[in-house]
Amino acid sequence: xxxxxxxxxxxxxxxxxxxxxxxxxxxxxxxxxxxxxxxxxxxxxxxxxxxxxxxxxxxxxxxxxxxxxxxxxxxxxxxxxxxxxxxxxxxxxxxxxxxxxxxxxxxxxxxxxxxxxxxxxxxxxxxxxxxxxxxxxxxxxxxxxxxxxxxxxxxxxxxxxxxxxxxxxxxxxxxxxxxxxxxxxxxxxxxxxxxxxxxxxxxxxxxxxxxxxxxxxxxxxxxxxxxxxxxxxxxxxxxxxxxxxx
Amino acid sequence: xxxxxxxxxxxxxxxxxxxxxxxxxxxxxxxxxxxxxxxxxxxxxxxxxxxxxxxxxxxxxxxxxxxxxxxxxxxxxxxxxxxxxxxxxxxxxxxxxxxxxxxxxxxxxxxxxxxxxxxxxxxxxxxxxxxxxxxxxxxxxxxxxxxxxxxxxxxxxxxxxxxxxxxxxxxxxxxxxxxxxxxxxxxxxxxxxxxxxxxxxxxxxxxxxxxxxxxxxxxxxxxxxxxxxxxxxxxxxxxxxxxxxxxxxxxxxx
Numbered sequence: 323x324x325x326x327x328x329x330x331x332x333x334x335x336x337x338x339x340x341x342x343x344x345x346x347x348x349x350x351x352x353x354x355x356x357x358x359x360x361x362x363x364x365x366x367x368x369x370x371x372x373x374x375x376x377x378x379x380x381x382x383x384x385x386x387x388x389x390x391x392x393x394x395x396x397x398x399x400x401x402x403x404x405x406x407x408x409x410x411x412x413x414x415x416x417x418x419x420x421x422x423x424x425x426x427x428x429x430x431x432x433x434x435x436x437x438x439x440x441x442x443x444x445x446x447x448x449x450x451x452x453x454x455x456x457x458x459x460x461x462x463x464x465x466x467x468x469x470x471x472x473x474x475x476x477x478x479x480x481x482x483x484x485x486x487x488x489x490x491x492x493x494x495x496x497x498x499x500x501x502x503x504x505x506x507x508x509x510x511x512x513x514x515x516x517x518x519x520x521x522x523x524x525x526x527x528x529x530x531x532x533x534x535x536x537x538x539x540x541x542x543x544x545x546x547x548x549x550x551x552x553x554x555x556x557x558x559x560x561x562x563x564x565x566x567x568x
Numbered sequence: 569x570x571x572x573x574x575x576x577x578x579x580x581x582x583x584x585x586x587x588x589x590x591x592x593x594x595x596x597x598x599x600x601x602x603x604x605x606x607x608x609x610x611x612x613x614x615x616x617x618x619x620x621x622x623x624x625x626x627x628x629x630x631x632x633x634x635x636x637x638x639x640x641x642x643x644x645x646x647x648x649x650x651x652x653x654x655x656x657x658x659x660x661x662x663x664x665x666x667x668x669x670x671x672x673x674x675x676x677x678x679x680x681x682x683x684x685x686x687x688x689x690x691x692x693x694x695x696x697x698x699x700x701x702x703x704x705x706x707x708x709x710x711x712x713x714x715x716x717x718x719x720x721x722x723x724x725x726x727x728x729x730x731x732x733x734x735x736x737x738x739x740x741x742x743x744x745x746x747x748x749x750x751x752x753x754x755x756x757x758x759x760x761x762x763x764x765x766x767x768x769x770x771x772x773x774x775x776x777x778x779x780x781x782x783x784x785x786x787x788x789x790x791x792x793x794x795x796x797x798x799x800x801x802x803x804x805x806x807x808x809x810x811x812x813x814x815x816x817x818x819x820x821x822x
Contacts, residue, residue: 398783401781401783408777408778408781412729413771414778416722416726416778416779417721417725418700418701418704418721419701425789426779426782430782430784430785431783434790438791474782478782
C-alpha cells in the first residue's frame with residue numbers, strides 16, 4: 323500500500339472576516355487517481371484548493387501531500403509537489419515568454435542549465451506546445467494558454483495536479499484536446515469543476531463539496547445519476563446529458 | 569518568429585548591431601549619451617560628428633532614415649519647450665529676422681535641442697535593434713535592482729492584458745449608449761479608471777498567488793543569463809569611445 327497523494331482530515335477554515343468556509347473536510351486521494359471535486363458556486367472549492375499548498379492556513383485539521391504535512395517548514399517541497407493550475411491563464415502565465423514561464427517553477431527550486439532546458443521541453447511536449455516556447459503568452463489563443471498553464475506545473479513534476487475549472491472558457495475542440503492531454507498524464511489529478519460532463523469524462527471518482535463539508539463521495543457516474551443528491555447541492559446536468567449512457 | 573510577435577519599437581533584423589548582447593548595447597548608449605551631454609555647447613561641429621556616428625550605426629543596423637526620423641517625432645513636445653527659451657530667457661538680446669531674442673536663450677535652446685535629439689536618436693537605435701525582453705535581461709546583467717527589473721517585466725507582460733480590459737470596458741460603456749462629450753461625462757470615465765485600477769490590483773494579487781504556488785520566495789530565479797565576449801564588448805565600445813574622443817576634442821578646441 324503506497325502513501326496516498328493527498329490526505330485531508332478535519333480541515334476547517336474561517337476567513338478573517340469571520341465567514342466560515344470549510345467545516346471539517348475529510349478527503350483521501352490515492353496515487354494515480356483522477357478525482358473531480360464538484361460543488362455549486364460558493365461551496366468552498368477554491369478555499370479548499372488554497373489549503374493544499376499552504377497559501378491559506380488551516381484553522382483546524384491537517385493536510386498531507388504524499389505523507390508530507392503542509393506546514394511552513396515544508397512549503398518549498400509542498401509547492402513543488404502540488405501543482406495548481408488556476409482558472410485564468412493570464413494570472414498563471416506571468417513571464418515574458420512561454421519557455422521562461424514553464425522554467426519558473428523548476429528554476430525557483432534551484433534547477434539550472436541543460437537539465438532545466440530538458441525539463442521545460444518535456445513539459446511543453448506533454449501538452450503539445452513545444453513549438454511555441456519563444457512566444458509571449460498574450461499572443462496565444464485561450465486554449466493554448468490553458469495548456470501552457472498546465473505545462474508550467476508539470477515542469478515541477480508534481481505529485482498531484484490540481485486544476486481549478488479547467489474547461490472554463492474553452493471551445494469544444496480545446497476542451498477535448500485538454501481532456502486528451504490530462505488522460506495521457508501519469509499523475510494524480512484533483513479537478514475542481516462544475517462542468518459535470520467533463521468530470522464524468524475524465525474522473526472515475528467524484529466528491530461533492532457543499533456548504534463546507536464533503537457531502538458525497540463515490541463513482542462519478544453514480545453520483546451524477548442520483549437526482550435527489552444533485553438537486554440538494556445545486557448541481558445540474560446540462561440539457562440532454564444522460565450519465566447512464568456514458 | 570511569427571508576425572505580430574514583438575513590440576512595435578523593435579525592427580527585426582540580423583545586422584551586427586542586432587547581434588550584440590543587450591547589456592553591451594545599453595552600456596554603449598549610456599556612455600555615448602554621457603559624452604554628448606558633457607560636450608560644450610559652443611563646439612557645434614562636435615554635434616555634427618555625433619550625428620554622423622549615429623547615422624553610421626543606423627546604416628550598420630540597416631535601418632532606413634525615414635524610420636528613424638519618424639521615431640524621432642516623439643521628441644516634438646520637448647522641442648516646443650526649447651523653442652520658447654530664446655523668447656523668455658534673460659541677458660543680452662540680438663535681433664534675428666526682426667525678432668528680439670536672448671542670446672543666452674538661443675544657446676540654451678541649441679544645447680537642449682542638439683543633446684536631446686542625439687539622446688533620443690541613440691535610444692531609438694537601441695530600441696529598434698534590441699527586443700524589449702533582451703533589454704530587461706541586459707539591465708539585469710548590469711545589476712539594476714532586481715525589483716525594478718521585475719516591475720518592468722510585469723509591465724510588459726500585463727500591458728496588453730490591461731489595455732484589452734480597458735477596451736472591453738469602453739465597448740461595454742458605448743454599448744449602453746455612453747459617449748464622452750465633455751466634462752459632464754468625466755465622472756463616468758473616472759469611475760471606469762477606478763474600476764480598472766481595482767481589477768488590476770486584484771489581478772496582481774492572483775498573479776502573486778500563482779507565483780507563490782510555484783515556489784516564488786521574493787527573488788526571480790535566473791533562467792537566462794546574458795553573456796558577452798571581449799570582442800563583443802570592444803565592438804560595442806567603438807561608439808562611446810569615438811564619442812569620448814570627440815568630446816575631449818570639443819573641450820580643447822573651444
